[in-house]
Amino acid sequence: xxxxxxxxxxxxxxxxxxxxxxxxxxxxxxxxxxxxxxxxxxxxxxxxxxxxxxxxxxxxxxxxxxxxxxxxxxxxxxxxxxxxxxxxxxxxxxxxxxxxxxxxxxxxxxxxxxxxxxxxxxxxxxxxxxxxxxxxxxxxxxxxxxxxxxxxxxxxxxxxxxxxxxxxxxxxxxxxxxxxxxxxxxxxxxxxxxxxxxxxxxxxxxxxxxxxxxxxxxxxxxxxxxxxxxxxxxxxxxxxxxxxxxxxxxxxxxxxxxxxxxxxxxxxxxxxxxxxxxxxxxxxxxxxxxxxxxxxxxxxxxxxxxxxxxxxxxxxxxxxxxxxxxxxxxxxxxxx
Amino acid sequence: xxxxxxxxxxxxxxxxxxxxxxxxxxxxxxxxxxxxxxxxxxxxxxxxxxxxxxxxxxxxxxxxxxxxxxxxxxxxxxxxxxxxxxxxxxxxxxxxxxxxxxxxxxxxxxxxxxxxxxxxxxxxxxxxxxxxxxxxxxxxxxxxxxxxxxxxxxxxxxxxxxxxxxxxxxxxxxxxxxxxxxxxxxxxxxxxxxxxxxxxxxxxxxxxxxxxxxxxxxxx
Numbered sequence: 001x002x003x004x005x006x007x008x009x010x011x012x013x014x015x016x017x018x019x020x021x022x023x024x025x026x027x028x029x030x031x032x033x034x035x036x037x038x039x040x041x042x043x044x045x046x047x048x049x050x051x052x053x054x055x056x057x058x059x060x061x062x063x064x065x066x067x068x069x070x071x072x073x074x075x076x077x078x079x080x081x082x083x084x085x086x087x088x089x090x091x092x093x094x095x096x097x098x099x100x101x102x103x104x105x106x107x108x109x110x111x112x113x114x115x116x117x118x119x120x121x122x123x124x125x126x127x128x129x130x131x132x133x134x135x136x137x138x139x140x141x142x143x144x145x146x147x148x149x150x151x152x153x154x155x156x157x158x159x160x161x162x163x164x165x166x167x168x169x170x171x172x173x174x175x176x177x178x179x180x181x182x183x184x185x186x187x188x189x190x191x192x193x194x195x196x197x198x199x200x201x202x203x204x205x206x207x208x209x210x211x212x213x214x215x216x217x218x219x220x221x222x223x224x225x226x227x228x229x230x231x232x233x234x235x236x237x238x239x240x241x242x243x244x245x246x247x248x249x250x251x252x253x254x255x256x257x258x259x260x261x262x263x264x265x266x267x268x269x270x271x272x273x274x275x276x277x278x279x280x281x282x283x284x285x286x287x288x289x290x291x292x293x294x295x296x297x298x299x300x301x302x303x304x305x306x307x308x309x310x311x312x313x314x315x316x317x318x319x320x321x322x323x324x325x326x327x328x329x330x331x332x333x334x335x336x
Numbered sequence: 337x338x339x340x341x342x343x344x345x346x347x348x349x350x351x352x353x354x355x356x357x358x359x360x361x362x363x364x365x366x367x368x369x370x371x372x373x374x375x376x377x378x379x380x381x382x383x384x385x386x387x388x389x390x391x392x393x394x395x396x397x398x399x400x401x402x403x404x405x406x407x408x409x410x411x412x413x414x415x416x417x418x419x420x421x422x423x424x425x426x427x428x429x430x431x432x433x434x435x436x437x438x439x440x441x442x443x444x445x446x447x448x449x450x451x452x453x454x455x456x457x458x459x460x461x462x463x464x465x466x467x468x469x470x471x472x473x474x475x476x477x478x479x480x481x482x483x484x485x486x487x488x489x490x491x492x493x494x495x496x497x498x499x500x501x502x503x504x505x506x507x508x509x510x511x512x513x514x515x516x517x518x519x520x521x522x523x524x525x526x527x528x529x530x531x532x533x534x535x536x537x538x539x540x541x542x543x544x545x546x547x548x549x550x551x552x553x554x555x556x
Contacts, residue, residue, distance in 0.1 A: 059458055086464035097459035100554045101477050111463045114473065142553040155459075162464065 005071070006166060006198050007033040007056060012065030014051050014222075025051040026062065027222035033166070038192050038199040040213035040230070042206060042245060048222040049202040053170050056200070057089045058082060087115065090159030090197075094171035096151040098143040104154050105130065105139040111161040129157040133187065149180035156187065160197070167191065169201035173208060185212050206245045206302070207268040210234065210329075218242050234265065235331050246302065260309040261290055262319070265329040266301040275326055276305075283318040285310050306333065345512060346528050352426050353508035353536065356498045360430050361491045364437035365445075371397065371438070372445025373471055383457065383467055400439040405497050408436050409504055424505035429498070437494050444490060448482035449475050481552035488544025492537050499533070509533045 014026040025048040033039045043049045054060040056067055058074055067074040069085050077085065099107050108129050112122040130136045133153040143151055152172060159167055169188070173181040189212045192199050203209065209216050209230060216233050218226040220241030226233050237243055246267065280287050287307050294303035309332065310316045323330045375393060378386040403411070409432045416431045417423040452475055460474045476483070499510025509529045517526025 057462055059461060083464040083466065086462060089462070091459070091462035093455060093459060095453075095455050097453065097455040099456060099459075099474065099478060101480060101551075110460075110473070114463070114465050114469045144553060144555055158459075158463070168462075 004035045005032050006035045006069070007200065008066075008068040008071075009052075009056070010066040010068065012052070012055060012062050012067065014048075014055060014060065014062040024222050026055070026065075029065070029219075029222070029224055031217050031224060031227060033198060033200050035165075035198055036192075036196060037215060038189070038201070038213045040209040040216045041200070041202040041219055042209050042216060043202075043204065043219035043241065044244070045204055047219040047241070049204075049219050050170060052219065053168050053200065053202050056168060057086050057091060087111070087162040088165045089168055090156075090162065090164035090166070091168040091170065092152065092155040092159050092172045094174045096143070096148075096155045096175075098151055098154055098158070100143055103140050103142055104135060104146070107143065107154050108157045108161055110158060115162065125161065129160055132160070132191070133157045147180075148176050149183060152176065152180075152184050153187065156184075156191070160191070160195075164197065166198040166200060169199060169203075171203060172201065174203065174205070181208070182211075188212060204245075205268070206234075210267045218245065231329070234267070235263075235329060246304075259290075261306050261333050262309050262316075262323075263331050263333045264305045264307065264323055265331075266294060266303050266305070267329065268302050275323075275328070276307075279319065279322055283315070283322050285315045285319050287319075342525055342528055345516065345525070346509065346532050349507065349509040349512040349529060350532055350536065352506075353495065353498050353510070353533070356426060356429060356433065356501060356506065356508055357491060357495050360433035360437060360494050360498075361487070363430070363434045364441045364490070364494070365487070367434065368438035368441025369445050371442035373449060373475070375442060375446040376449045376475070377467070377471065381454075383461070383470060397439040397442050400435070401443070403436075405432070405436045406500050406503060408432055409500065413504075426501065426507045429501045429504055429506040432504075433494055433497055436497060437490060440493065441486075441490055444486040445483065448479045448486050451482050452478045481548045481554070484551065485544060485548045488540055488548075491540050491544075495533070495537060495540070509536075 009029055009031050012026050012029040013024070016023045016025055029048075029052060041049050041052060051060055055062045056074070058067075062075070069088070072085075074082065074085055099110065102110065105126050108126045109122055112125060117125070126139075127136070130139055133156050135150060135153050135157065138146065138150065143154065146154065155172075156167075167188070172188075173184050176184060185208065188199055188201075191197055192212075199212075201208070201213070213230050215228065216226075216230045217224045218233065218237075218239060218241050220239065225239035225241050226237060233242065234246070237246055246265070276287055276289070279285070290306045290308055292303070292305040294301055294305065310319055320330050371393065375390065375397075376382055377384050378390040378393070380387050380390070382390075409429070412432045412435060413423040416428055420428040420431050422428050456478060457470060457474060460470050465474065498506070498508050499513070501508050502511035502514050509532050513526045513529035513533075516522060517529060
């Protein structure tokens with residue numbers, strides 16, 4: 001992963017106001033997205049994340065601050081420069097926003113059409129892109145004939161047509177069911193790895209962040225309340241918003257046990273199954289639950305559980321291995 | 337008058353009615369469509385907001401729309417004479433028809449284009465489209481079924497206006513129904529002309545619906 005800054009947001013503020021009301025959507029946001037990474041911005045609805053991502057390609061214009069793309073301020077660019085930068089920033093949407101009167105292939109061809117690519121090159125490129133997103137057999141279908149997941153694939157292919165450096169994902173999986181969400185996330189990860197395209201995504205689902213992001217910013221009330229490597233932020237979240245998003249009740253989170261223990265984090269990505277009883281059965285290690293704080297949200301489990309650390313090192317290793325293979329995050333907690 | 341005479345008379349009227357309706361529809365779109373697009377584009381939530389201009393344009397269009405056709409026809413006599421060479425007759429009436437219809441067309445086009453999802457316009461913006469590309473390659477194609485449906489309605493409305501052409505010495509089915517039917521107490525002539533009008537309206541509506549449906553890909 002390269003260390004060069006692709007997008008740098010400095011002191012971004014945005015106020016929506018009409019005659020009576022003033023809503024501060026963003027209040028001095030600063031963050032940096034490096035080339036090649038998958039950066040996630042997470043927050044509850046109303047936290048300002050959509051406004052933030054829309055300011056990056058100037059679909060919204062902030063009141064204050066800078067959006068630097070490769071060091072150049074997007075907000076100060078003239079029309080022609082802006083269009084040039086937008087070609088380098090693909091964007092996909094929660095509601096897909098496909099052209100309903102164009103076929104799948106014509107949707108993907110649109111960016112090539114408006115940049116006046118030669119016909120033959122465009123034909124070839126459209127075929128490649130449909131192949132990347134796995135929709136080669138749907139080239140002549142209309143969006144209305146596709147499922148939600150397929151529509152998002154068209155959206156992705158269309159966004160990739162102008163060979164962007166970064167893909168902006170505005171709640172790209174929020175309208176999709178869990179299975180389809182998995183498939184789209186896998187596709188995004190694949191695009192990031194294979195094509196080296198930086199991904200900046202916003203979501204209200206922590207599981208999405210956990211699954212594909214390397215770094216995360218937690219947005220609350222128009223402010224970045226936490227930022228850093230996903231694992232770090234996830235395991236030691238301090239902010240109220242972070243705890244709410246992780247499903248941790250604030251009064252319990254601080255409570256550390258006085259014996260050596262393991263903290264198990266359920267982030268909604270592990271399938272709902274009786275993990276603890278299976279843990280006991282499969283490892284043969286008796287499990288002593290010290291405290292637990294679990295929430296069920298839309299059939300997924302969120303929260304944390306603290307179990308006593310097995311006494312022998314072998315048993316401990318077996319337990320940790322089992323839990324990690326089940327997709328959970330485990331960390332040793334020790335008060336002393 | 338026997339049927340051998342009524343039928344050619346009505347057919348001739350049909351021809352004259354179309355001669356007034358088709359060019360009028362076409363010309364009112366030529367003027368009204370750009371205005372309708374302008375109304376959407378310059379609206380406060382449009383892609384090039386110009387609120388003051390937008391409001392002024394809206395007022396002007398509403399002003400023209402609120403004058404009844406028969407009055408506008410009379411008011412425009414001098415202008416019509418200057419532009420069309422004469423103030424009365426089947427051909428001359430095309431001018432007042434266009435003046436009366438284009439504000440209506442502007443509002444119809446505005447309505448159709450507004451139906452295009454805002455998100456789709458934003459997607460087009462994110463894909464580095466210029467404003468002209470958004471209008472030509474997104475707004476109009478995406479609104480096409482609705483635009484065509486609107487065109488059929490506009491055409492039927494203009495057809496209705498042509499029936500008043502007899503007031504300005506024009507021909508067509510409306511004029512036949514009144515001058516050769518009602519005024520001469522020839523009910524058979526009047527009804528035949530009226531039925532021909534109904535038939536024409538049905539035909540336009542049916543054709544409009546068919547084409548609209550065929551070009552609409554928004555539903556599976």
